Amino acid sequence: MSKTFRDWSLDQALLLPPSVHDFVPAGHLSRFVVALVTEELDLSAILASYQGEKGQPPYHPAMMVALLLYAYAVGIYSSRRIAKACVERIDFMSIVALDAPDFRTISEFRRRHLATLAALFVQVLKLCERAGLVKLGHVALDGTKIKANASKHKAMSYQRMGQREAELQAEVDGWLKSAEAADAAEDKAFGADRRGDEMPDWVANKQARLAKIREAKAELEAEARGKAAADTAREQAARENDDDTPPRKPPPAAPEPKAQRNFTDPESRILKTKDGYIQGYNAQAAVDAQAQIIVAQTLSNSGNDQAQFAPLLDAIKATFKRNPDEVSADAGYCSAANLRTLSRRRIKGYIATARQKHGSKSATAKRSAKPGSLLARMTTRLRRAGHRSRYRLRKQVVEPVYGQIKEARGFRQFLLRGIEKVKAEWAMICTAHNLAKLAAAR
Numbered sequence: 001m002s003k004t005f006r007d008w009s010l011d012q013a014l015l016l017p018p019s020v021h022d023f024v025p026a027g028h029l030s031r032f033v034v035a036l037v038t039e040e041l042d043l044s045a046i047l048a049s050y051q052g053e054k055g056q057p058p059y060h061p062a063m064m065v066a067l068l069l070y071a072y073a074v075g076i077y078s079s080r081r082i083a084k085a086c087v088e089r090i091d092f093m094s095i096v097a098l099d100a101p102d103f104r105t106i107s108e109f110r111r112r113h114l115a116t117l118a119a120l121f122v123q124v125l126k127l128c129e130r131a132g133l134v135k136l137g138h139v140a141l142d143g144t145k146i147k148a149n150a151s152k153h154k155a156m157s158y159q160r161m162g163q164r165e166a167e168l169q170a171e172v173d174g175w176l177k178s179a180e181a182a183d184a185a186e187d188k189a190f191g192a193d194r195r196g197d198e199m200p201d202w203v204a205n206k207q208a209r210l211a212k213i214r215e216a217k218a219e220l221e222a223e224a225r226g227k228a229a230a231d232t233a234r235e236q237a238a239r240e241n242d243d244d245t246p247p248r249k250p251p252p253a254a255p256e257p258k259a260q261r262n263f264t265d266p267e268s269r270i271l272k273t274k275d276g277y278i279q280g281y282n283a284q285a286a287v288d289a290q291a292q293i294i295v296a297q298t299l300s301n302s303g304n305d306q307a308q309f310a311p312l313l314d315a316i317k318a319t320f321k322r323n324p325d326e327v328s329a330d331a332g333y334c335s336a337a338n339l340r341t342l343s344r345r346r347i348k349g350y351i352a353t354a355r356q357k358h359g360s361k362s363a364t365a366k367r368s369a370k371p372g373s374l375l376a377r378m379t380t381r382l383r384r385a386g387h388r389s390r391y392r393l394r395k396q397v398v399e400p401v402y403g404q405i406k407e408a409r410g411f412r413q414f415l416l417r418g419i420e421k422v423k424a425e426w427a428m429i430c431t432a433h434n435l436a437k438l439a440a441a442r
Contacts, residue, residue, distance in 0.1 A: 072432035075409035079107035118427035148268035152279035305332035339374035350391035
């Protein structure tokens with residue numbers, strides 16, 4: 001007995017044209033993003049940048065914003081991959097209404113409005129607060145190292161710069177002398193009116209690299225002098241405030257021999273991670289325990305997290321006009337200055353005073369501290385609570401967020417170069433994360 005199958009005809013024409021609203025179900029994330037962008041977000045800053053009627057009409061900014069936010073929310077970041085999805089995936093087709101922009105248009109829109117797109121983080125965060133997803137009862141802070149759009153093999157240490165500078169200078173000098181000798185020989189053979197004074201391309205390239213190395217050396221030297229001055233001023237201020245940390249050796253005004261500068265993205269740095277060293281940036285996030293909403297974010301090119309503690313709290317206060325009740329953070333944020341910040345702002349803090357060993361249940365191994373100091377009191381607070389310590393919330397609040405960003409959405413390397421552009425890109429990543437949480441809470 002034969003089986004009857006449904007009709008399958010690829011050439012079957014539709015009597016009525018389809019609607020893009022029918023491409024995806026009613027509760028799909030793409031519909032939510034389009035509705036949020038068109039009805040809730042203020043895009044006046046982007047719209048105001050378009051003036052006059054000359055030229056081909058551009059794609060609507062609201063459509064482009066919705067396209068980028070949805071792409072980031074589903075883990076597609078490259079302009080070429082986004083453009084490809086617009087002609088292959090029905091969820092993207094429903095956003096662009098079958099009028100797909102090419103990858104250059106997407107890339108140029110993102111580049112042109114990068115700062116404004118980054119500022120949408122606060123608008124989406126406010127919507128999360130209105131939806132009841134942000135309580136600021138407990139906020140956990142953490143940082144993660146993300147690769148820059150540059151290879152660590154394109155970095156050179158200050159010591160190697162000095163060696164290579166001398167080598168290149170000797171090579172260039174030798175080539176110039178050879179060129180002069182060749183010019184003299186050609187003048188004698190062909191006459192003085194024949195051209196022969198052009199510098200070969202390979203000499204120019206070596207000279208260009210020599211100039212780039214010298215520029216990088218000068219930047220490292222200026223950076224070292226600035227850091228030495230800042231550290232000296234901070235040390236003096238700490239002494240005046242009766243800081244309980246021991247005095248440190250004054251930093252050198254010259255770069256360390258191993259100090260490095262990358263030629264592809266000079267503002268990125270070599271950072272240590274648990275899996276080795278990467279050329280990258282240090283992304284920071286403060287996450288609310290209510291629904292894992294990122295309530296503040298920053299980014300730096302320093303491997304140390306301590307300097308990002310106060311800016312994260314400042315960002316929370318600026319957005320919500322109040323401080324969180326509790327804050328937890330790992331030992332990377334522990335410093336006398338950060339503990340004073342918690343005390344001054346009357347925030348109950350849970351900051352580990354020492355690194356937690358793998359497999360250990362306690363993150364409060366004793367660190368040398370004066371009795372009665374802020375460091376000693378924090379150590380006592382964490383040890384007294386034991387396994388019920390509020391510090392334990394940190395692992396289940398902030399660390400899963402980085403897992404969702406890096407693993408679920410596959411964001412492991414920045415596309416842009418330069419710290420200002422990378423800061424904006426990180427803000428867009430955090431915005432997309434909050435959008436996904438807001439959509440899931442409907």
